[in-house]
Amino acid sequence: MSALSPDEVLNAVARILIFEDRAITFLCTQDEVSIRFPKTRRLAAYLSVPHYYVIPVLAAMEEDGLVTRTERVGVSTNAKGTALLFSRIMEHYPAEVKQILGKDLLSAIRGRICEE
Template identity: 40%
Template sequence: MANEEITKILNAAARLLVKNQSVNILFEQDVVKIKLPTTRDLAKDLNTPHYYILPGFSLMEKNKLIKREERVGIWTTNEGTRILLSLLKDNYVEETKNILGEKLFTALTEKINTGLSKDMD
């Protein structure tokens, strides 16, 4: 159930990033983060009351897939970025390439899959 909830939320995040044609990526030493849509936007996309998706975010934070930063937003960790990029690649590859450009998307996918540690988040 927990993995289903996480996948459902991250699928909605991927869908909204593509729909909004905007992906905020932050590169830091050994870390690549993607900013997720707000919990309210995700709840609206999922047609679910806001408070029903909050436990999923707590679980993702506990599993070190995301980090919530007060007044900044919710960002993926390296592992969360791997999962989100995988969903984007599997479900929205052309749309994502149109937003990021093919070279950046390919380089980002390669970097996150080979060059970053899970422990650096």
């Protein structure tokens, strides 16, 4: 089994949020907007790999400044990761995102993410 890449993980996160959850959980603070990832075991199941294959990829993504991992809370993007994941979602699934968020919320979120 070959090693997972951050791109594969981000693509899986995007597909889970858009097509399975039909929801995107944002956390908006004064400093940034973050997107909550699915639980690690769910992500691993979606990718058809053991969960311990996903953990090192998430650790590498944390080192690269894309995500923050918090024990017992989960994984969420930081400003850099939010911009990357959201742009990927918008590039591949714009109609679905608009259905989920609605035009006004999509515009507001896009504005916040682009200004960071």
